[in-house]
Amino acid sequence: MSSAAAFHRKLIDIKPAVFESLSLEAGRRGISLKRHIENILEESCPRRKVGGTSGISRLIGSALPSGVDINSLDDDRIQYLLSK
Numbered sequence: 001m002s003s004a005a006a007f008h009r010k011l012i013d014i015k016p017a018v019f020e021s022l023s024l025e026a027g028r029r030g031i032s033l034k035r036h037i038e039n040i041l042e043e044s045c046p047r048r049k050v051g052g053t054s055g056i057s058r059l060i061g062s063a064l065p066s067g068v069d070i071n072s073l074d075d076d077r078i079q080y081l082l083s084k
Helices: 002-006 016-029 033-044 055-063 076-083
Strands: none
């Protein structure tokens, strides 16, 4: 069942001319039509880039309510984490 979380299966409608064109291109590349369509979709999907900060840093920064001064917190560990 773990594959259900990793993949989404969808039925799609493709016009006959597009289907024929994709089929021919897949044949030229020596791959299945299904794999060729999957490759096209994966290549067209924008990649998310974090921009140099780790996911944890982004989460910690969002935990600090706006208008709260880090120095007013009593716990040194929390001050340190939230200052990053």
